[in-house]
Amino acid sequence: MVGPEITTRDIVAVDIGGTHARFAIASIKNDGTVGLSEPVTLKTEAFASFETAWGAFRAQMGGDLPRDVAMAVAGRVNPDIIRFTNNPWIIRPPLIEEKLGCNRHLIVNDFEAVAHAAARASSDEFVHLTGPDQDLPDTGTISVVGPGTGLGVAYFWRKAGDDYRVQATEGGHGDFAPLDAIEDAILARLRKQLTRVSNERVVSGPAIVDIYHALAALEGRAVHELDDVAVWSAGVSGGENGRDSLASAAVDRFCLALGSVAGDIALTQGANGVVIAGGLGYRIRDTLLSSGFAERFKAKGRFASLMATMPVKLISHPQPGLFGAAAAFSQKYFEDL
Template identity: 45%
Template sequence: MQSARQNQPGTTKQETTEQDIVTADIGGTNARFAIARIGNGKVLSLGEPHTLPVADYDSLADAWHHFEKIAGCPLPNHAAMALACPVQGDVLTMANNPWTVIPADLPRELNISPPLLLNDFEAVAHAVAAVDHSHLPLLCGPDRPLPEEGTIVAIGPGTGLGTASIIRRDGRTLVSGSEAGHMGFSPFDDFEDRLLDRLRSVHGRVSAERIISGPGFIPLCTQLAEDTGDSWRDLNDKQLWTLALEGHDKLTRDGMARFCLALGSFAGDIALAHCATGVVVAGGLGKRLMEVLPASGFAKRFIAKGRFEDMMRRIPVRMIRYPEPGLFGAASALALHLAARTPEAP
């Protein structure tokens, strides 16, 4: 693996605009790293990703240096990092993992130039904006490509619930991250009212992420068990999701159906709030549910917006089928950032 700290003398303009970078996707459970090749504002290639469990490392710097050992050589000087937290202020506190990131310290700790930091779902949105249409299979709505004008929202359940917007105007694209997953949960029916009451007794305020996320499957299945009188097994969310996706266990299968309904409601609410012209479902669970969502009640809940149902029916909703959208998207964001700083050739 070659480092791209310096360009060789005598290279052409085309050659000097291509370089290697480190791209990282730091989530609540895993930290992913890869080397990407970028040039002229695009990702030219994405190297083999390496996934490191967050729980095995005390800090981002520890995980970074472990990746450097895996690479076997000094890492490139430029880096893009997608972080599962708001990227604001002098100290960044990760939403679902114990790491704290101080941006000003990263160049010294990692021995690189100041990295490009962005919200993890902002990175996913960059991937949505950059990947080929073939990586965006239809979930529901009209079968047409994502529009070239308007606002596209990306939504993704995983360890948390990510959201971001892609704004396309007059041939230009702007990507903006958000923390809409922490908006208050809005129940749709009696079951969700009971679920909300259960969680309110524990947390007080209940965000959408408390339910529409991997860990949110536990209280959802617990409420179903209470309603039906089924025996409850003390399993973690990963074990429950495995049972649900295998399809042999009725309680978790019903819980997965309920999860898809709640995700559809939330996706529709966010689309309505942005007057979106397109929606993309991503995230770790979005990927695992790719075969489940199209046949679920997602679409029915997505359009169930009263007087705005006709408008909601006209929104194409797609999924992203790309191996590592966070890594690709962070690299794409840095490619655009560096291209914008490159002076035009005389």
């Protein structure tokens, strides 16, 4: 018996963040398979607008591009105008097809794209963190949590087979709940600066600085003013001056808080599996595995036994934003592929 004919459509996939814009040609098959060409990465500060960056990519590709576009953007997807927090570009969705010369386009939030990537990634594109060492469940809700510049939170819900739906959320802005005296001290430090302390004020890349200084204050130590890049470098890889024990302790504390928050989100969303996403998570994967992340994830009192049944994975796909944008396009326009 002969199965349905496999057809392929090429589209342009774009992932726009604060610092970089990434472009690739995505090949989408009508069986749901998504492949990516080698990405082209451009610095946003080097281009006056998205349109000029698009022109540079088009020139690198020989001047001819596919006529469909899928875009992941680090910001709120508004119908009339999209602004970015960390770069001056402005995108006007109603003008995209005219400006880029494309037939169809789809724009999704960057973390929504990551959730699509998590839903479509193969089993060998995950690192097991805790819970049963098995594939993510075929049905039910999978929470997706991504510490980066902020704290991205989404989920996808699977029916039987390959059918799934993604829901972006603002779950990273839930209230931070300390579990011990050290986290009480971290919260107290942040409360001097903020009226309300959300999870992403503790579980995000920039938050490592406040964790670092809170630990220093507990020990009565005077420390140099370091930015988040320097603290992460000193805590994970040793930095220029070798491994910093206080920075290392800050990274360990970050991992504990991430475990707690990921567990809270899984409970709130009714999940039966969790994916940790983002470049920061992948960078500290070895530390996550050796830290108290797993114990904190499961430390939910009467629900500890339930938490122990959830597989928790770290997605290792090198370009989840591009892959996820293409996957979202594939889902929306599946009947036309």
